[in-house]
Amino acid sequence: MVVSLPQADFGLVLTDYPGLRRKVYKIAKRVGVRGALAVFHPARRRCPNCGTVPEMGHKTCLFCGNYWFEWYFSPHFHLVGFGWIKGTGEEFLRSGxxxxxxxxxxxxxxxVLYQLSHAGVxxxxxxxxxxxALxxxxxxxxxxxxxxxxxxTCGARLIPCRWFGEGEDPLEGEGEGSYWVDPEGWRYTARYRGLGGF
Structure with a gap:
């Protein structure tokens, strides 16, 4: 779904964007959107020769054959969501x-990937x-x-610990696994102190 702003509200893009976004949400809910994600686009593409908006996926203008397009300021929101959309004509008469x-x-x-590829950031x-609802x-x-x-062996919960003893860590270079080592020099990590740690 696309919600396009009337020219009277173009200035809200710069002066009150959060308020503009809330306004678009209310309008979307009035026409039946139950929940959606919204992506803002500040501009649209058009052919500079004839002013035609190109069809998606076309590399040239279908009317005059021009092979490049220009971007022009035309703020709008793309909504991807769910609901039963109705009353868009009445909404235009009400809000523009x-x-x-x-x-x-x-x-x-x-x-969504396509909409994000040229979204306003x-x-x-x-x-x-x-x-x-989303x-x-x-x-x-x-x-x-x-x-x-x-x-x-005993089924007790294992708690992470580190070597604080003298000399080299006896398990340095060993992979993850189960080892029987002397507990002298090992301490529970700070996160687990009080759970049987020091």
Whole structure:
């Protein structure tokens, strides 16, 4: 989906970009977007001879045959998400924003990769932002249960330690594995002190 700004709001790109982005989110929700990622583009391509916007993938202008294109300032947002889009005409009459549903894509990853290949980058703002049902605060990640290493003999949890004894580390150059060594000179690492460490 593409949300194009009316010329009256072009100045918001420089003066209030976060407010502009919030406005686009509200407009997208009003036309039925439940959640999406948003990528901002400050410009579009066109043929300098006839002003035609080139079709994606074409190397030459379909109308005049020109082989190069120019970029011109025309801020818009690309949204990749889900929802049932309706009422875009009414939204244009209400806000002046043009909302165009470009339909389903063959590959979400490929679409996002293409959009990011020519996105607007600002030092203070993220290039990709999420909103609605896909927003950051909606993400719930279950903690991954990790299997902790245990002693093959007694089954107790293994705790990392380092050599602090005199002389060379007796296991220097040895690979990862199980070794029976004298505990004298070994100390638990600081992270595990209090778990049976010193």
């Amino acid at each position: 924003y043009v909302v165009r549903n470009v339909g389903r894509r063959r590959s979400v990853g490929g679409t 600002h030092l203070n703002y993220h290039v990709v932002t999420w909103f609605g 927003s950051y605060n909606k993400l719930r990640v279950e903690p991954e249960e990790r299997e902790l290493p245990t002693c093959p």
